[in-house]
Amino acid sequence: MSAVPFTESDPFSPIRYGYSLKEMLYSHKGPFGEIAIADHEYFGRMLILDGVVQLTERDEHYYHEMLAHVPLFTHPKPEDILIIGGGDGGTLREVLKHDTVRLATLAEIDGGVIEVAQRFLPTLASGFSDPRAHVEITDGAKHVATMRDAYDIILVDCTDPVGPALSLFSEKFFADACAALRAGGIFVAQTESLHFHLDFVRDVQSKLGRHFAFADVYTVPIATYAGNWWTFSIGSKSTNPRKAGFRRSRSMPAKYYAPDVHKGAFLPPSLCRRLLLDGQQSPPAH
Amino acid sequence: MSAVPFTESDPFSPIRYGYSLKEMLYSHKGPFGEIAIADHEYFGRMLILDGVVQLTERDEHYYHEMLAHVPLFTHPKPEDILIIGGGDGGTLREVLKHDTVRLATLAEIDGGVIEVAQRFLPTLASGFSDPRAHVEITDGAKHVATMRDAYDIILVDCTDPVGPALSLFSEKFFADACAALRAGGIFVAQTESLHFHLDFVRDVQSKLGRHFAFADVYTVPIATYAGNWWTFSIGSKSTNPRKAGFRRSRSMPAKYYAPDVHKGAFLPPSLCRRLLLDGQQSPPAH
Numbered sequence: 001m002s003a004v005p006f007t008e009s010d011p012f013s014p015i016r017y018g019y020s021l022k023e024m025l026y027s028h029k030g031p032f033g034e035i036a037i038a039d040h041e042y043f044g045r046m047l048i049l050d051g052v053v054q055l056t057e058r059d060e061h062y063y064h065e066m067l068a069h070v071p072l073f074t075h076p077k078p079e080d081i082l083i084i085g086g087g088d089g090g091t092l093r094e095v096l097k098h099d100t101v102r103l104a105t106l107a108e109i110d111g112g113v114i115e116v117a118q119r120f121l122p123t124l125a126s127g128f129s130d131p132r133a134h135v136e137i138t139d140g141a142k143h144v145a146t147m148r149d150a151y152d153i154i155l156v157d158c159t160d161p162v163g164p165a166l167s168l169f170s171e172k173f174f175a176d177a178c179a180a181l182r183a184g185g186i187f188v189a190q191t192e193s194l195h196f197h198l199d200f201v202r203d204v205q206s207k208l209g210r211h212f213a214f215a216d217v218y219t220v221p222i223a224t225y226a227g228n229w230w231t232f233s234i235g236s237k238s239t240n241p242r243k244a245g246f247r248r249s250r251s252m253p254a255k256y257y258a259p260d261v262h263k264g265a266f267l268p269p270s271l272c273r274r275l276l277l278d279g280q281q282s283p284p285a286h
Numbered sequence: 287m288s289a290v291p292f293t294e295s296d297p298f299s300p301i302r303y304g305y306s307l308k309e310m311l312y313s314h315k316g317p318f319g320e321i322a323i324a325d326h327e328y329f330g331r332m333l334i335l336d337g338v339v340q341l342t343e344r345d346e347h348y349y350h351e352m353l354a355h356v357p358l359f360t361h362p363k364p365e366d367i368l369i370i371g372g373g374d375g376g377t378l379r380e381v382l383k384h385d386t387v388r389l390a391t392l393a394e395i396d397g398g399v400i401e402v403a404q405r406f407l408p409t410l411a412s413g414f415s416d417p418r419a420h421v422e423i424t425d426g427a428k429h430v431a432t433m434r435d436a437y438d439i440i441l442v443d444c445t446d447p448v449g450p451a452l453s454l455f456s457e458k459f460f461a462d463a464c465a466a467l468r469a470g471g472i473f474v475a476q477t478e479s480l481h482f483h484l485d486f487v488r489d490v491q492s493k494l495g496r497h498f499a500f501a502d503v504y505t506v507p508i509a510t511y512a513g514n515w516w517t518f519s520i521g522s523k524s525t526n527p528r529k530a531g532f533r534r535s536r537s538m539p540a541k542y543y544a545p546d547v548h549k550g551a552f553l554p555p556s557l558c559r560r561l562l563l564d565g566q567q568s569p570p571a572h
Binding site for chain 2: 014015017018019020040041042043059133143193194195196221223224227229255256257258259260261263264268269271272274
């Protein structure tokens with residue numbers, strides 16, 4: 001064991017997560033912050049950005065499968081996909097499992113993350129060599145602002161909403177994303193913990209509700225994200241993602257995603273009402 | 287802020303949880319371990335046993351509501367209830383919300399926990415003054431072994447399965463609990479994190495399956511338990527808890543529990559199959 005017991009210093013969490021790392025393999029401070037790779041006995045290889053664990057080999061599939069497959073299986077024929085962020089390649093890997101996909105564009109602001117993933121996280125970065133994958137090293141918010149009717153799905157796979165990621169949650173960005181999507185398009189963003197960031201989730205929901213026919217929240221349990229009970233906020237132009245028809249076969253290899261997991265991941269209506277609509281930070285007292 | 291930044295030293299978790307405590311209010315080493323009470327800016331008052339956070343005022347309702355209401359609403363007429371552990375009173379408080387309940391017996395091995403809860407956690411300990419509440423300071427496993435056809439519901443609200451709590455997960459205990467339950471009886475135990483303790487959950491499921499007509503798992507997101515995605519293992523003699531008829535009214539005050547939350551808390555069948563039955567620690571690789 002190394003002498004680096006605590007890696008997690010997430011300013012958005014009232015709990016600090018600490019890990020006894022086996023070995024720190026790589027660390028480099030670039031223009032967008034520090035990128036680090038470590039090995040952990042239980043979690044396997046970890047990607048750590050600015051001291052916050054972004055993924056581990058052991059549980060990354062929960063996040064990446066749910067970010068990609070819920071919208072892609074809700075859409076009847078997802079062909080052109082935009083991933084903003086996601087430089088580790090995990091979301092791209094899942095998107096490319098859909099044989100309807102013609103082109104998956106990954107707009108990552110920090111090319112260093114892609115290089116590190118290709119070197120240290122081969123099980124995540126496998127999709128970069130797929131001919132349908134197209135990488136642009138660019139600011140995702142600026143990219144989206146230039147596009148019209150270009151994508152069937154837009155996925156925001158970003159860090160905590162601070163610094164470079166902050167522009168991905170502005171009112172303008174949601175309007176631009178909606179315009180960049182074709183008819184029937186679907187937007188999903190990771191939106192932090194339902195325990196710790198309820199006000200943030202509510203804000204995103206209300207913005208999505210102004211641009212999309214359906215705005216909703218689904219969750220996934222991720223052990224290494226502080227607060228767990230992780231949320232994805234989804235905006236859909238025409239299909240209710242809760243009542244998706246699942247017209248295409250879903251017999252692709254997945255560790256967590258399945259039709260019943262998809263349905264079960266949406267918050268029960270009573271929780272939507274109490275947590276998201278009641279306009280209060282905490283539910284009513286007993 | 288005090289100089290006690292980290293309280294969590296759970297030996298069952300590959301992540302250490304750390305809290306910046308506002309104040310340590312009480313700490314005493316008794317015959318069953320150390321009992322401590324602290325205040326935290328975000329979580330409110332916390333109960334900490336042997337350095338492991340057992341509950342916080344902010345999120346205790348997730349655990350206590352789901353431990354109590356899922357079995358009590360599955361049972362058509364729960365009258366006599368046994369709670370093993372639960373000295374903080376939270377489970378008792380929820381059980382007593384059901385007006386079918388005639389007697390709620392709490393068998394707690396450490397009377398010190400009850401005293402501390404009554405002094406520092408009044409919102410949890412409110413049920414101790416109810417005339418339907420009966421407290422026995424005793425080893426719950428030994429108590430259960432002496433009872434026959436005595437209870438409609440048995441709830442195991444214990445610490446991590448080590449030391450005093452270990453006897454609550456033996457084959458003999460499950461057989462004794464089944465015999466102590468009347469026809470139609472229901473058993474529930476907290477069984478740790480589905481992320482970190484999958485083998486333990488599987489072991490409990492297989493033991494329950496040998497004694498009850500239905501053995502199943504439901505989960506609840508608890509921010510302060512390492513691994514979150516917390517499991518309750520349920521054994522039921524005659525009613526399938528997934529398909530409970532909900533014959534009684536469920537319009538009681540609850541912050542998290544609701545009929546749709548009850549149904550949604552059970553693991554989707556595909557996850558039961560893949561996580562609990564496939565006989566492997568990790569799901570298959572991509």
